[in-house]
Amino acid sequence: MSKKKNKSKTLKNEPSSLHLFDQIYNNPHFHDIVFLIGKEETKAYGHKLVLSMNSPIWKGMFYTQEWMETKGREECLVRIPDLDPKVFLGFLEWIYTRKAKISHTTIYGIYKLAHKYCMPDLKQYCTVRFRKILNGRNCLRHAERSVIEGISKWHKISLKYLMQNSKKFMNNGKCFAGLREETVRTILEMKNLNCPEILLFRALKYWAENIQNDLIKKNKTEIYERILINPDQKKITARKLVKKYLHLIRLDLMDFKNYNELIKSGYYDHRILLKEGFNVVKKFDLKAKTKSRSGPQLSDSKILLIGWCRSGETHVNDLINSLKSGGIENVTHMDPTVSIPSLKAMQRYDAIVVRSSNVNSFYKGGNLGSNLAKYVDEGNGVIVIAINTLINNPEKQIRGKFQNQNYIPLKIAERERSEQCSLGKVFKPNHPIMRDVKTFKCKEYSHFIKTNDLNGGHIIASWDNGYPLITEKRRNDNSGIVVCLNFHPISTRITNDCGKAWLQETDGNLIFSNTLSYLIKDKLSKLAQKNPKKKIFYKK
Structure with missing residues (x-):
């Protein structure tokens, strides 16, 4: 019995065939395919057998009669001019080693390659990594970019992180700066952000004023891509942008001090509120504290x-x-x-x-x-x-x-x-x-x-x-x-x-x-x- 145990222990410590591949990752020796990546044609060395084992797409490509006739069995070159070399090398590294250095700049490209070549394990690996790189500084950017890149799962993860940690980074009134208008609207429409409404108003105000200043100093075409207004319309001002989303600021969750700040900002017309029957004296308890958007949180139920x-x-x-x-x-x-x-x-x-x-x-x-x-x-x-x-x-x-x-x-x-x-x-x-x-x-x-x-x-x-x-x-x-x-x-x-x-x-x-x-x-x-x-x- 002891011999069998020792034998199994020895076998367990042996590296798997997959782990042996890390020794030939991007190795200029013994390769049978060379990728020329980007405009500068950075070289990346690969092996058709290893790539085919990981992706049915490559398997179908490398072993078709057309490929064999045009490329031959010897070393062949594949040019990919429109891809960042760091993205492809990270992608290749995971294939050979099952680990990769994925940063917030390369993660989207690697995920898209995994999707293109039908590699669900790598997509899951990227999603796990995505959760780890989320923080207060980049959460809103990732919520926005995940929509642009068409990765809805990551968009939901970003918004969930935002909801759970909103109070931490909403204190920074500049957190909306540079965001697209669709992203700002999505955040303001969220029903259960754990932060005071006045912080949302400050962020909205700063975002709108930043758009107005950028229209003066920067390329207008670039700025128009961030907002949902036709460039042919009349002059775009911070006041117009703020007014567009003021209805999403919840007055009923403000205390009197924050309400005063909102009125003094000049963006909210107090007279209109009075006409609509908004009774300030009846509404505000001067001893009351500010509240966060509350109500039952349904998404986890x-x-x-x-x-x-x-x-x-x-x-x-x-x-x-x-x-x-x-x-x-x-x-x-x-x-x-x-x-x-x-x-x-x-x-x-x-x-x-x-x-x-x-x-x-x-x-x-x-x-x-x-x-x-x-x-x-x-x-x-x-x-x-x-x-x-x-x-x-x-x-x-x-x-x-x-x-x-x-x-x-x-x-x-x-x-x-x-x-x-x-x-x-x-x-x-x-x-x-x-x-x-x-x-x-x-x-x-x-x-x-x-x-x-x-x-x-x-x-x-x-x-x-x-x-x-x-x-x-x-x-x-x-x-x-x-x-x-x-x-x-x-x-x-x-x-x-x-x-x-x-x-x-x-x-x-x-x-x-x-x-x-x-x-x-x-x-x-x-x-x-x-x-x-x-x-x-x-x-x-």
């Missing part, structure tokens, strides 16, 4: 969608996109015709959305209802899509304790197909679900459950024909909230031929995102009550 549609993945994906519209990234779909999630599985999620289709949708519906009831009793929130789920057909209903003990804020009834309906009376205009919701309408006709029996719940808004559109119910102080959305959940984004779909230009996405935000915030407040000494943060 996990949502479970339990539902099936006979129209297949297209309809399911449209509903998932609606749920993601508020910033959620993690939505898991479970097909209830195959299996029902256990309570333990449900507990991994921050909220659950349930819908059935116009065919039999729930496998062992009783189990689903019992598990959902326990999930709500623990303080979690559930959204029930009323269409089909609450019609007079037991096989399409959730059933179990969830239905039998009246957890749902709407009674079982017949489904109604009506002429085109729209948002009617809003009974609770200040309710979080109705925040910024102005319109909601279906394309040609509306589907809804025809009942006014709220099952002990409360109505938030109705259709213009008087039937409930949005209702909610909380069984007791410790339980979660169940919200019932009484409309067909699919939008005209993908179903232009479907008359019952809600119009995508109305506020359907906002209703979904506000509802999830409301349920998750309620859950967090309960956790805070249970653990008053423990600070609970919900990061994006």
